[in-house]
Amino acid sequence: MKRFYKIAFSGFSGMDYRNEEINDVYLLKSLIQKINKNTDNEVCYLFNPIGDGINLKKYFYLLDTNVKRYNLHSIRESTLGAFEKLDEKQRESVEKIIHQTYEFNLKMLGRSDITQIRLRVYKLINRIDWLIDNEKINLFIVFGDSLESSVIRLIANQKNVRCVSLENGYFRPFTLMVDHTGVNAESSIPKQKKFYENLEFKDLETLYDNRRTVPQIQNQVINRVKEYRNWYYKELGIILTGQPKEKDSVSVKTISEKLIMKNERYIFVPLQLETDMQIIKNAPQINSLYDFLSKVVNLVTEINNSLVRKNEIPLKIIFKKHPLYIAEAHLESYKKIESLKKDCEILFESNKNTSDLLEKTECVFTINSTVGFEAIERFKKVVTFGNAFYNIEGLTLNYEENTDAKIIEDYLNFDVNTDLVKKFVCYLRYDYFCVINRRYPSEVEIENLIDRILGVKNEK
Missing domain, CATH: 3.40.50 (Rossmann fold)
Structure with missing residues (x-):
């Protein structure tokens, strides 16, 4: 019934x-x-x-x-x-x-x-x-x-x-999370390595290669949505404007492009907003952005000391500020950034494309940013400092208070399990997420979303 x-x-x-x-x-x-x-x-x-x-x-x-x-x-x-x-x-x-x-x-x-x-x-x-x-x-x-x-x-x-x-969803703008438990780290996305190891896909390689292919949108859908959207905001007397250009209020050197071209070793750290509920809810051991930065600098400094003793090239750190950081630039964390000790070379980046920074990095250090997921997609090592939906054994190393620099240094030498990565990514893309272009949803996509909502898996 x-x-x-x-x-x-x-x-x-x-x-x-x-x-x-x-x-x-x-x-x-x-x-x-x-x-x-x-x-x-x-x-x-x-x-x-x-x-x-x-x-x-x-x-x-x-x-x-x-x-x-x-x-x-x-x-x-x-x-x-x-x-x-x-x-x-x-x-x-x-x-x-x-x-x-x-x-x-x-x-x-x-x-x-x-x-x-x-x-x-x-x-x-x-x-x-x-x-x-x-x-x-x-x-x-x-x-x-x-x-x-x-x-x-x-x-x-x-x-x-x-x-x-x-x-x-994490394949934007054409996927949506539809979950009966919660969102992000509180979602029902399986966290067990064995779950993904047991998955079987027909032609996994092709599925993985096509994971970010955006479904084609019919012109009539685009025109219909734009027409409605323009009418709606016009009726309200609203003129839509783009995002204000961010200001670089922190005096730092940004030479990451030269560093990448020289193939130097670096850790990439995408910064999140300190007021992000992702951090407040899912990073209990991070008190502030400055606290996170300090932990990263101290860990990399220790790793570098070890690398130097072994006559190996030390690591640099590239921090990239969040696109909206200017909204909270008044916070104490941003004022204290420059006081960080410089035992390892620290670079701050505002404008360099995240994809370029991911391409050559040895590892990504993140609290629980979606950039961590993008790094996993690229078969990069990821160290998380909070709870994340991708905190899965074999995909990431989750930092805890007893995690010392030696553990992370050893992790940097591990080989990435590419088969596990592909299965995890393809499960999210083709099974877990609902395909719908949130900007220009078609009639079929809306019907599919309703079907998913009314018949969510694991219903009580």
């Missing part, structure tokens, strides 16, 4: 980011319309009134989807305290969400009130509990990893209600 779902969407955006045409306005409209037209399921939208984009009333109603909106800050709360129903492990998860939000606000805004955050989370728990019990919502579809999406996932799981998480 086909199951009826009352579906609640949440977490979609309405604005461009980093000059990418995210186009959630078109994607969300298409998903809702297709669900309403082709199924008996009912749809609503949960919005955060302190958010922007589709969260704003005028933005949402312009989509003309004819679905009910629920304000996450004013939904009637359960008369019973929903928090009291949580078990000890779930309460620990709530405390994590609270403290992670506190840390994010402190870094992003320079201030944070943990009492207000706790009250906000407790009320949100009650509101999601009420929606499930009274509005009979039995499927949540959340985008991203915000406070709201984290609480929704937690309460849905506690009440045995399905929650599907969406996030950008």
Whole structure:
């Protein structure tokens, strides 16, 4: 018997980011319309009134989807305290969400009130509990990893209600993560080496070679999406602009291109934003960006001392700043960067293409950046300093407090297991991710995404 779902969407955006045409306005409209037209399921939208984009009333109603909106800050709360129903492990998860939000606000805004955050989370728990019990919502579809999406996932799981998480896939812009557990390091992507070793692919080499081939987009799809998108923002009186040119506020030397041309040895370190929830949630042993940089410099310095004793060429370090680092350049970490000891040569790069830097590097040191995944694709060694979806034995070395420089130096001499890499990458590309061009989704891709959402693997 086909199951009826009352579906609640949440977490979609309405604005461009980093000059990418995210186009959630078109994607969300298409998903809702297709669900309403082709199924008996009912749809609503949960919005955060302190958010922007589709969260704003005028933005949402312009989509003309004819679905009910629920304000996450004013939904009637359960008369019973929903928090009291949580078990000890779930309460620990709530405390994590609270403290992670506190840390994010402190870094992003320079201030944070943990009492207000706790009250906000407790009320949100009650509101999601009420929606499930009274509005009979039995499927949540959340985008991203915000406070709201984290609480929704937690309460849905506690009440045995399905929650599907969406996030950008790692083959961009034509894949989307559709997961019943969470996103990034908290996703259901298998972490066991044996899982990938046991996989069998027909013509693995061809699949691997074609992994980044972008599916062709029909001109009529592009024109239809552009026409709608231009109309939508024009109606709102919004002129879309590209990303502001970043400023190099750190005085450093950038000679990495010459270094690469000379075939000198170097470690590539792609920097993430200190306010990135990927770090706050999934890198408990990294206190700040400066803390991470210090660890890297100290480790490479020790490795170099060993290399020099063996009459081998020492390693240099190339740090590449995140494209949006200027948004948090005021943070103390950036001010302290130049105080790092220079026992090994440190280079900072802003403009060099990441692909070029990956090409000749001996190893990538990263907290949990997606650049680490790109490095694995290129059969590079990767050392992670946080939890990452690609932390798999044989693919990466995960740094822990007891990981000394000797362990990393030995790891640099290991041969990459290319067969394991290809199987891991092909599993993600052809099995795990849903193929849909988020900028220009076709009718077929939207239908496939809905099928994936309504029939997510490992459903409870």
